[in-house]
Amino acid sequence: MSDELKRGLESVLVAESELSYVDGTAGKLVYRGYDIEDLARGASYEEVLYLLWHGSLPAPPELAAFSDDLAAVRGVDEDVLATVRTLADGGERPMAALRTATSMLSAYGSGEDEVLEQGSRVTAKMPTVLAAFERARQGEEPVDPDPNLSHAGNFLYMLTGTEPDPVSEETFDMALTLHADHGLNASTFTALVIGSTMADAYSSVAGGIGALSGGLHGGANQTVMELLYTIDDSDKGPVEWVKDARDEGRRIPGFGHRVYEVKDPRARMLEEKLRDLAESSGDGKWLEYTTAIESHLDDEGLIAEGIAPNVDFYSGSVYDSMGIPMDLFTPIFAMSRVGGWVAHVSEYRDDNRLIRPRARYTGPTDAEFVPVDER
């Protein structure tokens, strides 16, 4: 046994995977060899799920069957909706509500025991649960899923009760694709560790949601958005605000990533979409703020040092421009990343090995026990 401590498991290779590859130096991300830009522009989220789960891009009949199967199981049992309503009424945070409701879905399976079968059910139902939660918070009844809409379009429909316009649906679909997988990040790794015990996919997904809810993982796009609103409420411009914050030693959220040394390709694509949304709505404020901050930090040399904009820097303003409440950003991230969680667990099962590292014990080994009444 090597006695070197691998803090954070940085650079430790725990598995082989054909699912996604990040070239942090070139700013390139591929899913099974396909460049993320091609997929984001040319493939739907359903195609990406098929690619991740089944190994190749689907031909039209395969895609139709796959999408139909997914759409057919979007509905959620009334008992789950009742718990979702209770959680919304009790003021539960959306990620925690999603974790609980997703965990509860396992009671309403159809006895499937394969990771992909369970995983496709949970992927199909997460948007339903999340939209019902948001509507319950607004005092509204849930909207039944519409099997004729795409995964992205149906979520926006269930959220608002209105079919989305094509630009919103396309943008949201692209955001789902961009977030679907990203190597062994903390939530995917959580799903994998859980899956390695042969636990069911509901356990893996509930664990993944838990990990993603942490401030060091999925919460960053919300933090960026809060920053933009804080700047907007202040009497400073975005550059002045960021300059002052950095002088006070504060870190600017949405910049820097353990893997990327250059601008995250997902950030590039979402910046484009933010531009489209700004043009179609005529409201360019967030675009102006984000590009000004990025350009300022570039001038300051941060980007040259590898502290470049990551996906979270742009995704928040894209969702906000679509009218989505801030505290749903991370749940939407989960609703997309579930595709990657399921894919990784399924792939790992082909050559499964229980994941069980060690801790270096630094405590005493022979403490003398004294019974409580003599202490």
Add this chain to the structure above:
Amino acid sequence: MSDELKRGLESVLVAESELSYVDGTAGKLVYRGYDIEDLARGASYEEVLYLLWHGSLPAPPELAAFSDDLAAVRGVDEDVLATVRTLADGGERPMAALRTATSMLSAYGSGEDEVLEQGSRVTAKMPTVLAAFERARQGEEPVDPDPNLSHAGNFLYMLTGTEPDPVSEETFDMALTLHADHGLNASTFTALVIGSTMADAYSSVAGGIGALSGGLHGGANQTVMELLYTIDDSDKGPVEWVKDARDEGRRIPGFGHRVYEVKDPRARMLEEKLRDLAESSGDGKWLEYTTAIESHLDDEGLIAEGIAPNVDFYSGSVYDSMGIPMDLFTPIFAMSRVGGWVAHVSEYRDDNRLIRPRARYTGPTDAEFVPVDER
């Protein structure tokens, strides 16, 4: 970056810890330096929780305050009990129900944000949730927790509606102590990975329950018990049954452990307790079966090869002798191990680092994208 693949992270040191140490060669387990045998015999589960969470064994006034605080928050919101009832009525498996209900508890916190505060609430409430689930399955109303009983005694009381006899309470308390911590096993590591993102303790515990539900982790004591019942229903004696099964190439559950090369010290203690229970009840069947199987496998040379009885080999028959249903064995394991999950996450937070390993990418890097209508 080393390019060596660390399958299962075997022997990889991911953190330093003062919590527990397993000497697999000597068959020794310590919590913060105290031998597990001393703790199991001389300390209550509450003392062990205090030790794991606060670093030392409590003096009497500290123990009294700690136990009172824990007992004071055993109650569970009626909404959670309603969901538990729904899950029981729907036939949900106990570990899945526990995962969902524990996740749901986060909606009813009191705004605590420290790991130990959240962790002590969830530790206090898990027995309440589990007992309510079991009673609901039996068509019975839940029994309110009794703050005057110990953690172990109160669980047995809530399960049956009757205060347990001293032997049962002591045995159950010992079982909780024996299962409270065991280094970075898969469920504890899951809790740690989730906690490393700064997610709340409910997320870590729900993830831990998910991992523990897997057949390669927490389910083994139930599997052993099923084996004993299978043998009992067959027309073979235990040794003959095991001999035939091994001739057919089947593995006998409850033997062998990734860490122990000799008999697990927890198995030794539980074997003693099984002996006590057999003597007090006059029913020595499981004791006879387990000792006969162990002795046969010893004769066959397995124990000399390091395939020795582990904790699961004896815990099942202990619980069964106490009248506890088989499918509650793993949830009871969770109800104990939560102490270790919380302790590890809390300790890790003192010098937190996001846990994010890598996968070795083995797929293509430049697949050519073809739009769906041209496929």
